[in-house]
Amino acid sequence: MEARPLRLPLSAADVLALRAGDACLLSGPMLTARDAAHRRLVDTLHAGRPLPVALTDATVYYTGPTPARPGMVIGAAGPTTAGRLDPYTPALLAAGARALIGKGARGPAVSAALQQCRAVYFAAIGGAGAYLRTCIRTCTVAAYADLGTEAIYCLTVVNFPVIVAHDAHGGSVYAAPAAARASS
Amino acid sequence: MKTVHTDQIRATVAALLEDACINLPADVEVALRAARECETQPRARHILEVVLENAAMARRDRVPLCQDTGVTNVFVELGAEVCIVGGLLDDAINDGIREGTRQGYLRCSIVNDPLRRVNTGDNAPGVLVVQPVAGTTLRITVCPKGAGCENMSRVSMLSPADGRDGVTQFVLDTISKGGANPCPPVMVGIGLGGDFAQAPLLAKKALLRTIGARNPDPLYAEYEMELLTAINALGLGPQALGGLTTALDVFIETAPCHIASLPVAVCLNCHATRHTTATL
Structure with missing residues (x-):
């Protein structure tokens, strides 16, 4: 598969050039956040308080890694189901997040917010946490350390493989009818 | 004693x-290799290659x-x-x-x-x-x-009149609704009969079977193969990004049930299906 290398953080122009189905290799910094961290971030935004991490142009990876064995940067770190985070996503995009990484389709409100905010949702391969781990070169806690695996970690990745799942133009890799997908 | x-x-x-958590069972690995050979689309093949490489890396690095x-x-x-x-x-x-x-x-x-x-x-x-x-x-x-596949599992209290067609429809709906979330290709455990509590337990126990191990009752052995074919004809494929392999196998477990009930539960397991057994 021909994959396009992309340097993080992405700009609006970078995002607008992407189309659903494009394979990409991401390199640069990203933040992790899953259910509990999303809840806290959105509660903080609603309360009008400052966020503990900068979301402007950020890439947010939905993952909760396993602990690193001694001498390792991180344990298994594949994507979790993105649809669970749909209720929080428009707020995170409005706060500046530019790219999201998870697995599975998003709802119409997220698709609309991606178009409005010129942002992109990538899918990584679910269940490939031992493989994706090898693309992660650094891992530090950025916020909410008390949440353990659900804390926000700052990762540096090199050639992290993803597919554009929902683009900034309303396109979705999941949208085609099943029969068409099977024969395409 | x-x-x-x-x-x-x-x-x-x-x-x-x-x-x-670390070692993919041999039957799953064999089935994934066979699926990779069957897939004609480059993306589906590539995903299955990554999944197989993931298993090798997990074993090598002792990482889940x-x-x-x-x-x-x-x-x-x-x-x-x-x-x-x-x-x-x-x-x-x-x-x-x-x-x-x-x-x-x-x-x-x-x-x-x-x-x-x-x-x-x-x-x-x-x-x-x-x-x-x-x-x-x-x-x-x-x-x-894992929760990805567990969250996409479902139970329904069908009516006896719904019969086998109703069960098939519920199974296919469950797979379609799950999409990429349960990490296809999946293993499909089906609990038929029993009651509201027993059907899901049967479905979960069904997932403990080895790939290719059919229900000993010919009626259900044949139904397992029929459902596997119907599920793969949906075309979701690996990660629901298109392909021939949406499920690796279907396992049905049954129990007697009430004259008014046809409970059906579908418990999904991801391609990283994990189970190990020891006898003391």
Whole structure:
């Protein structure tokens, strides 16, 4: 598969050039956040308080890694189901997040917010946490350390493989009818 | 009467849990290789190649196959002539889960309460199912179950008039609605009959079978193959990005049920299907 290398953080122009189905290799910094961290971030935004991490142009990876064995940067770190985070996503995009990484389709409100905010949702391969781990070169806690695996970690990745799942133009890799997908 | 100490149960559960999370079972690996050869689309083939490479890396690096090391489901066949000493069975099993989680660098994925949601910090408790059997057997199966596939599992109280067609429709709906979330290609466990509580348990137990092991009743063996063909004809494919392999196998378990009921449960398992067994 021909994959396009992309340097993080992405700009609006970078995002607008992407189309659903494009394979990409991401390199640069990203933040992790899953259910509990999303809840806290959105509660903080609603309360009008400052966020503990900068979301402007950020890439947010939905993952909760396993602990690193001694001498390792991180344990298994594949994507979790993105649809669970749909209720929080428009707020995170409005706060500046530019790219999201998870697995599975998003709802119409997220698709609309991606178009409005010129942002992109990538899918990584679910269940490939031992493989994706090898693309992660650094891992530090950025916020909410008390949440353990659900804390926000700052990762540096090199050639992290993803597919554009929902683009900034309303396109979705999941949208085609099943029969068409099977024969395409 | 055979005597088994809880220390032995604890150590066995710990070792089984670590092994299950890291090592993909041989039957699943063989099925994934066969699926890769069948797929014609480059993307589907590529995904299955990555999934197989993931299994090799997990084994090499002693890292879990998936970061979601799951809720630890433990199935115990407990012989009538087995006497457990040293404490309670469920305490020994939960201690084993704690020990295996620490030793294996597994994720702590359990919260203490569904609404308070504070992580227990030790990955316990698990879910324990004890089945009484004859003799001196003590057989423990550990099956860590990730939430991606568990959340896409469903149960329905169909009417007897819905019959086999109704069951087929419910199974196909469940797979379609799940999309990419349960990480296809999936294993499909189906519980038919029993009641509202028993059908999901049958579905979960069905997932403990080895790929290719058919229901001994020819009616259900044939139905398993029919459903597998129908599921793969949906075209979702690996990660629901298109392809021929949406499911690797379908397993049906049945139980008698009420004259007015046709309970059906579909329990999905991801391609990183994990289970290990030991007999003490």
